[in-house]
Amino acid sequence: MATNFDFLRQTTFSDDDIARMLRLKAPEDVKRLQERAYELTTDLLGDEVYLRGLIEISNICTANCRYCGIRKSNHAVSRYTLPRHVVIGCALAAARAGYGSIAIQAGERTDRHWVEWISGLLREIHERTVSDTLPLGLGITLSLGEQPYEVYAEWAEASGNPDGLRYLLRIETSNPELFHKLHCTPGRHEKNLEHRMTALRNLRRAGYQVGTGVMIGLPGQTVEDLVQDIRTFQTIDADMIGMGPYLLSKGADMVDCGMMAHDPLLRLSLNMIAATRLVLRDVNIAAATALETLEPNGRILGIMSGCNVVMPNITPQATRSSYQLYDNKSGTEVGAESNTKIESDIVRIAGRRLGLNQLGSSIHWQSRR
Numbered sequence: 001m002a003t004n005f006d007f008l009r010q011t012t013f014s015d016d017d018i019a020r021m022l023r024l025k026a027p028e029d030v031k032r033l034q035e036r037a038y039e040l041t042t043d044l045l046g047d048e049v050y051l052r053g054l055i056e057i058s059n060i061c062t063a064n065c066r067y068c069g070i071r072k073s074n075h076a077v078s079r080y081t082l083p084r085h086v087v088i089g090c091a092l093a094a095a096r097a098g099y100g101s102i103a104i105q106a107g108e109r110t111d112r113h114w115v116e117w118i119s120g121l122l123r124e125i126h127e128r129t130v131s132d133t134l135p136l137g138l139g140i141t142l143s144l145g146e147q148p149y150e151v152y153a154e155w156a157e158a159s160g161n162p163d164g165l166r167y168l169l170r171i172e173t174s175n176p177e178l179f180h181k182l183h184c185t186p187g188r189h190e191k192n193l194e195h196r197m198t199a200l201r202n203l204r205r206a207g208y209q210v211g212t213g214v215m216i217g218l219p220g221q222t223v224e225d226l227v228q229d230i231r232t233f234q235t236i237d238a239d240m241i242g243m244g245p246y247l248l249s250k251g252a253d254m255v256d257c258g259m260m261a262h263d264p265l266l267r268l269s270l271n272m273i274a275a276t277r278l279v280l281r282d283v284n285i286a287a288a289t290a291l292e293t294l295e296p297n298g299r300i301l302g303i304m305s306g307c308n309v310v311m312p313n314i315t316p317q318a319t320r321s322s323y324q325l326y327d328n329k330s331g332t333e334v335g336a337e338s339n340t341k342i343e344s345d346i347v348r349i350a351g352r353r354l355g356l357n358q359l360g361s362s363i364h365w366q367s368r369r
C-alpha cells in the first residue's frame with residue numbers, strides 16, 4: 001500500500017506527525033521528507049546558502065560536559081588559545097574571501113580576563129571589517145557557552161554590528177533527566193537545563209539572534225525526546241538551529257555508553273533536520289561539522305534536507321587537532337580563501353548558490369524585528 005505523505009504539506013504538525021517523520025526509514029520515504037524540506041526552504045528562504053567561517057579560538061574549558069573531548073578533566077589535550085593577531089588574520093581573510101560572517105567558538109570561561117579579551121577582539125574585528133562590500137562589518141556568531149547577562153550585553157556592544165550579531169548555545173537535549181546525565185556525575189552537578197534556558201532568554205534580551213540545537217542519537221535519547229526538542233526550539237522562538245549527530249569521543253566520559261551505528265544515525269540526523277525545517281519553517285539551520293565527520297557528504301546531505309547555512313572551519317591548521325570535541329573530527333579544509341571554492345562546489349552540487357558578502361540573518365529574526 002502506498003504511504004500517504006500529504007501530511008508533509010501541513011503548516012502545523014502534531015507530536016505524532018513529527019515522530020512519524022523522525023521514524024521514516026525506507027530510502028524512498030526519507031527522500032520524500034528531504035525533498036519537502038528542501039522545497040520549503042527554497043520557497044521561504046530562496047536558494048542561497050550562507051557561510052559562517054568557524055574559528056575555534058581556544059580549547060580551554062572550565063566545564064566538564066561528559067560527552068565532550070575538550071572537557072576540563074581530559075588532561076590528554078594540550079590546551080591553546082590563539083593569539084589575537086591570528087584570530088584577526090582569520091577574520092580578515094574570511095571578510096576578503098566573501099564570507100560575510102564568522103563564528104567564534106571556544107570552551108567555556110567566565111573569568112574577567114577572558115571576557116575583556118573577547119570584547120577587545122570583537123571591537124577590532126568590527127573596526128577592521130567595515131568596508132564598501134560589508135558596510136556593517138562582518139557578521140559575528142559567538143559560541144562561548146553560558147555567561148551572565150552582563151557579559152552577553154558587553155559582547156553585544158563590543159561587536160558593533162547589532163544586525164549581524166548571533167549566539168549559538170545548544171540545549172543539547174530538552175529532556176531534563178538526560179541533560180542531567182550528560183553533565184553531572186555523583187557529587188558534581190555542573191549544569192542544569194533551567195540555567196541554559198535562562199541563558200537563552202538573556203541572549204535574546206541582550207539583542208542576539210538566538211541559535212540553539214541538540215545532539216542527535218545521544219545514548220538514552222528517544223524519538224519522543226527529539227520531538228520535544230523541536231517543541232522546545234519553538235518555545236525558545238529560536239532564530240537559528242545548529243544540530244548534529246552525537247559522536248563518541250575517547251577523551252570524554254561516555255565511552256562506555258557507545259554511539260549509534262553510522263546508517264541509522266545519519267538517517268535520524270537528516271530526518272531531524274528536515275522535520276525541524278518543516279516545523280520551524282523560516283529559521284536558519286546550519287549543517288554541523290559533526291554531520292560532515294559522520295559522513296563525507298554530510299554538508300551536501302544537510303543542505304538537501306533543509307539546511308541553509310554552512311560553517312567551514314577556517315581555524316589555522318596547527319591547532320585543529322587540539323579541538324577534538326569528538327573523535328576524527330572533520331578538518332580537511334585548508335584556509336578561508338580556498339574554502340570558498342570547496343563550499344561553492346558543495347552548494348552547487350546541492351542545487352544552491354553561495355550567499356557571498358551577506359550577513360545572512362534568518363528571515364524568522366527579521367520578521368520578528
Ligand code: SAH
Nearest residue numbers: 067068106107108143145170246247325326
Ligand atoms: N563551549 C561551547 C562551545 C563549544 S562546544 C558550548 O558548549 O556551547 C559546541 C558544541 O559541540 C556543544 O554544544 C555540543 O553540542 C557539541 N559537542 C560536544 N561534544 C560532542 C560530541 N561528542 N558529539 C557531537 N557534538 C558534540
Ligand code: SF4
Nearest residue numbers: 061063065068071107
Ligand atoms: Fe566545554 Fe562546550 Fe565541551 Fe562543555 S561542550 S566541555 S562547555 S567545550
